[in-house]
Structures are given as C-alpha cells and as structure tokens.
Amino acid sequence: MRRLLFLIICFLAPLFLFAQKVISININGSINPASAEYIHNAIEKAENEKAQCLLIHLNTPGGLLTSTRDIVGDMFKSTVPVVVYVFPAGAHAGSAGVFITLAANIAAMAPGTNIGAAHPVSLQGMPDTIMSEKIANDAAAFIRSIAVKRNRNIEWSQEAVRNSVALSEKEALEANVINYIADNDKDLLTQIDGKQIELDGGTKTLKTKNASVENYEMGFFQKVLNGLSDPNIAYMLMMIGFFGILFELFNPGLIFPGIVGVIALIFAFYSMSSMPVNYAGLSLIIFGIILFLLEIKIISHGLLAIGGALSVLLGSLFLFRNIPGENFASVSYSVIFAVTAVTTLFFLFVVGMGIKAQRAKPVIGMETFIGKTGEVIGQLEPKGIIKVNGEIWNAESLSDKINIGEKIIVRAIKNLTLYVEKI
Numbered sequence: 205m206r207r208l209l210f211l212i213i214c215f216l217a218p219l220f221l222f223a224q225k226v227i228s229i230n231i232n233g234s235i236n237p238a239s240a241e242y243i244h245n246a247i248e249k250a251e252n253e254k255a256q257c258l259l260i261h262l263n264t265p266g267g268l269l270t271s272t273r274d275i276v277g278d279m280f281k282s283t284v285p286v287v288v289y290v291f292p293a294g295a296h297a298g299s300a301g302v303f304i305t306l307a308a309n310i311a312a313m314a315p316g317t318n319i320g321a322a323h324p325v326s327l328q329g330m331p332d333t334i335m336s337e338k339i340a341n342d343a344a345a346f347i348r349s350i351a352v353k354r355n356r357n358i359e360w361s362q363e364a365v366r367n368s369v370a371l372s373e374k375e376a377l378e379a380n381v382i383n384y385i386a387d388n389d390k391d392l393l394t395q396i397d398g399k400q401i402e403l404d405g406g407t408k409t410l411k412t413k414n415a416s417v418e419n420y421e422m423g424f425f426q427k428v429l430n431g432l433s434d435p436n437i438a439y440m441l442m443m444i445g446f447f448g449i450l451f452e453l454f455n456p457g458l459i460f461p462g463i464v465g466v467i468a469l470i471f472a473f474y475s476m477s478s479m480p481v482n483y484a485g486l487s488l489i490i491f492g493i494i495l496f497l498l499e500i501k502i503i504s505h506g507l508l509a510i511g512g513a514l515s516v517l518l519g520s521l522f523l524f525r526n527i528p529g530e531n532f533a534s535v536s537y538s539v540i541f542a543v544t545a546v547t548t549l550f551f552l553f554v555v556g557m558g559i560k561a562q563r564a565k566p567v568i569g570m571e572t573f574i575g576k577t578g579e580v581i582g583q584l585e586p587k588g589i590i591k592v593n594g595e596i597w598n599a600e601s602l603s604d605k606i607n608i609g610e611k612i613i614v615r616a617i618k619n620l621t622l623y624v625e626k627i
Contacts, residue, residue, distance in 0.1 A: 224415035226393065228259045235267025235300040238430035240274045242422050249420055250284040256412050257285040257396075259389065260308070263292070266299025269343070276307040276350060285309040285401040285408060289392055290317045290373070290382075302364050305382070306350045309401050312384040312392050313373035319381065320370025340366055357381050389417060432475035435524060435535045442476075443543050445469030446493060447550065481524060488519025496551035513548045520544060573597075573622060576614045580606050590624060597622045 227250040231239055243260065250258040279286045288308035290297045293316035297305045302319055305311045313319065344365045351361040357380045363369045376382045386392035397413035422430065432438060448465020452458055492515030499508035520540040573592060582589030586601035590612060599622045602615060612624040 224411050225253060225255045226257055226259055226412055226415045226417045227253070227255045228261070228389070228417050228419050229421075230261045230419075232261075232263045233430065234433060235264055235271050235275070235304070236430065236433040237268070237271055238422070238426045238433055239267070240271040240278075242426050242430075243275050244278050245423075246420050247278050247282045247284065247286070251282070255284055255418075256410055256415050257287050257310075257401075258282070259392075259417070260286065260288045260304075261291045262288050262297055262301055262304065263290065263295035264298065264301040264304075265296060266301060269300065272300040272303050273346070275304055279304075279307045279309075280353070281404065283403055283405045285403065285410060287312065287392070287396065289386070289389075290314060290319060291388075293317060298370075302361075303347055303350060306347065306354060306356050306361060308354070309403075310384070310396055310399070311354075311356075311382040312386050312395075313376060313382050314386060314388075315373060317373050318370055319373075319376050320364050321368040393417075429475075432471060436539050438472050438475035439520065439523060439535050439539065440543065441468045441472035442489075443547065445472055446489075447547075450493070450497075482522050485519045485522035485524070488515045488522065490519075492516035492519060493547075493551075496547070499551070509548065509552055512551070513544060516547055517541075517544045571617070573614050573617055577627065578612055578614065578624070580608050580610050580612060583608050584612075584624070590622065592622065599624050601625070 227246060229242065229246045231243070233239070246258055246260075249255075286308050287310040288297075288305045290301075290305065290313040293314055295314065295317045297313075297317070297319040298321050302321075305319060344362045347361045347365050348358055350356075351358040360369070360371070360379050360381055371379060371381060373382070373385050377385055384392060384395050386395060393412040393415060396410050399410050401408050401410060432441075445465045445468035448461045448463075448468060450465075452462030452465060455461070492512040495508045495512030495515060499512060502508065517540065520535065520543065523535060576592050578590045578592035578597075580588060580599075581591050581596070584590070584599060584601040584606040586605065588599055588601075588606075590597055590599040592614060598620065599612070601612075602623050602625050604626070606612060606624070606626045611627040613627055614622050614624050616623040
C-alpha cells in the first residue's frame with residue numbers, strides 16, 4: 205500500500221510542479237498611481253510564481269501620462285510576457301490605454317472594442333500653441349519608441365497621438381497595431397500558445413493552452429486610492445469636509461459632524477496628492493465659504509452671498525490646474541453646479557437659521573422678564589414691590605420714585621431684583 209501511494213505521488217508530483225499558470229488582472233477605469241502600482245505588483249507576482257504570462261484586461265478612457273510611463277517601464281523590464289487584452293465588448297483603450305496596449309508583448313482585442321485617440325490634453329482646456337506642439341512631439345516620440353520596440357505600426361501610433369485617430373479591433377489587426385482578436389480568455393490563451401516572446405532574459409515559448417488562470421485583485425488600499433482618484437469624488441469629499449467642520453464650529457459638542465469632516469478632508473487631500481491641484485482654485489473655494497459666513501453675520505443685502513457663490517463656482521472650475529500632457533478627467537460641470545447650489549443654500553438657510561436661533565431672545569429663564577411690563581404694588585423709593593406676569597417681585601427704580609398703580613417696564617435683573625423704569 206505504501207509503495208502504491210509512493211508511486212502515485214511520484215506520478216502526480218511533476219504535474220503539480222510544472223503546472224502552467226497565467227496571472228490575470230483587470231484595469232477598468234482611469235490610469236492613475238493606484239493602477240500603476242497594481243500592475244507593478246502583478247508583474248512581480250507573475251515573475252515570482254514563474255507564470256507563463258501576465259494577462260491584463262484593459263478598459264480605460266485614459267489617465268495620467270506619468271503613471272503610464274511607469275507602467276510601460278515595468279512592462280519593458282518584465283521577465284514574464286505581458287499580454288494586454290482590450291476586453292469586454294464595448295471596451296476602449298483610449299489615450300493612455302493606447303500606450304499600454306502597444307507596449308505589451310502581445311496585444312489583443314475582443315470583438316466590439318476600439319483603440320485610439322491618444323492626443324495629449326490638459327484638465328481644463330488646452331495650453332498655448334507652442335506648449336501644445338511640444339507636448340504632442342514628446343508624446344509622439346514616446347509612442348514611436350514603444351512601437352519600434354514592439355514592432356508595431358509606427359505611422360498609425362504617431363497619428364493616434366497627433367490627430368486622435370481610432371480603430372476598431374479588425375482595423376487594428378489589419379494595421380499591425382494588435383496581434384490577435386479573441387472572443388474570451390480561453391480563446392486568446394489558445395491562440396498565443398506556442399508563441400515565442402523576446403524578453404530581456406532571453407526567449408520564452410508560451411504554454412498557455414491548458415494553463416490555469418489565477419485572478420489577482422487589487423489590495424484594499426489600492427482600491428480605495430483608485431476610487432479616490434476620481435476628481436469628482438475628491439471634490440465632493442473636500443466640500444463635505446468643510447461643511448462638517450463648520451457645522452461643528454457652529455454647534456460645539458455635536459462631535460459627529462467634526463469627525464466626519466476631518467475624515468472627509470483627509471481622504472480628499474490624500475486623493476488630491478496624485479492630482480494636479482490648483483491652489484488658487486482651492487483658495488477661491490475657502491474664500492467663498494468665508495464670504496458666506498460674513499453674509500450671515502453682516503447685512504450686505506445679498507452681495508456677500510453672491511460673491512461667495514461666484515467664488516466657490518470659479519474655485520471649483522479652477523480646482524485642478526492645467527498639466528500639459530496629462531490625459532486626466534475633470535470635475536463634472538453638473539457636479540460643480542450642484543455642489544455650488546447646495547453650498548449656497550446650506551449657508552444662507554441652514555447655517556443662517558442656526559445663527560438667528562442663537563441670537564433670538566430666550567423664551568424661558570430669568571432673562572425673559574427683560575422688556576416685560578408690570579404694575580407697581582408697593583411704592584418704589586427707589587425700592588419696592590411690583591407685579592409682572594402675575595408674579596410678585598422685589599424691584600428697584602432706575603429713575604425717580606414710582607407710585608403705586610403706575611406702569612413700569614423691566615430693564616434688567618440681578619440677584620432676583622428687577623430694575624425698572626416708569627412707562
């Protein structure tokens with residue numbers, strides 16, 4: 205029995221030791237520092253586990269060119285073949301995605317996908333003509349070097365940068381932009397099986413037909429950073445942070461708004477650390493909030509409120525500065541206008557009503573007697589007795605003697621004595 209078990213182990217061991225593996229990841233969204241770190245870690249994992257290749261499922265509108273350069277550099281240095289697969293149907297490898305697809309050892313697309321439009325743009329419009337030309341030339345040189353290294357269509361690659369041209373999957377295959385069209389992972393791995401790949405460490409022959417596919421997910425903090433890399437989310441977190449802290453300042457002791465505000469601001473600034481923040485825009489937003497506060501405390505007939513709304517609006521539009529060559533999504537105008545409107549209403553109504561309530565005269569307690577009228581029932585010379593609200597009080601006249609039966613008004617109260625004047 206032991207001999208039989210030993211023979212079985214000896215027979216199966218090579219199957220486990222030499223089992224073929226493919227590491228698979230998904231990039232679905234903008235190219236940012238989080239996705240760059242994710243791909244870097246995936247390449248390291250594929251190298252450490254001696255995987256046949258790293259399969260990157262790509263669907264991106266673009267992103268930061270700096271992060272794209274990091275990704276391309278990691279792909280060029282990889283000792284494991286990198287396969288970029290534009291997937292699923294309807295996916296797009298745009299802008300930064302073009303660079304990443306061309307840099308792969310093997311590039312493939314699913315039916316119903318497209319690639320192209322890699323012209324560098326800035327966050328809020330275009331820079332001046334000379335700078336635009338420099339940016340385009342730099343991006344064209346970068347993509348040309350990628351196309352040369354991977355033996356792809358150099359002319360189209362430059363056109364994608366200079367003229368934002370795009371191709372369907374069939375056109376991309378005919379133009380030598382990609383290597384394969386595949387319906388799914390299994391189809392792709394079957395097609396590339398046996399293909400020889402030139403790497404820095406030598407030539408590797410892929411054995412992927414029967415390879416197992418292991419999905420490698422983003423880490424928790426990478427997912428958080430990837431989600432926070434959306435400028436809309438960063439912008440809203442920042443405004444929520446301001447609201448929370450201000451609400452805590454106007455209502456000391458609530459604690460919860462202050463905690464939420466601080467956490468939201470920390471996340472917002474962490475998110476903005478990877479974005480081209482324009483501090484002039486940030487200053488305008490803060491200045492606008494100050495104007496709203498002044499409107500509540502100072503009668504300006506709405507001028508401060510108008511100035512505050514305009515300042516918040518302009519600051520929101522300019523919150524992220526123009527970074528030449530960075531294909532980065534901007535804050536949605538609908539989000540900006542909605543947040544500006546909510547901010548205006550928040551300060552004019554919510555905070556305004558709160559402060560007015562604080563300034564209102566008390567309705568309970570000793571202070572409620574101030575301003576009340578009553579009748580003298582014990583002559584004030586200057587001290588005596590009065591009747592206010594049906595109650596008998598010790599009183600003292602602030603002026604001349606006041607006779608019994610005369611009407612008085614309460615001006616102050618101290619040590620259970622009402623200080624009054626004759627009406």
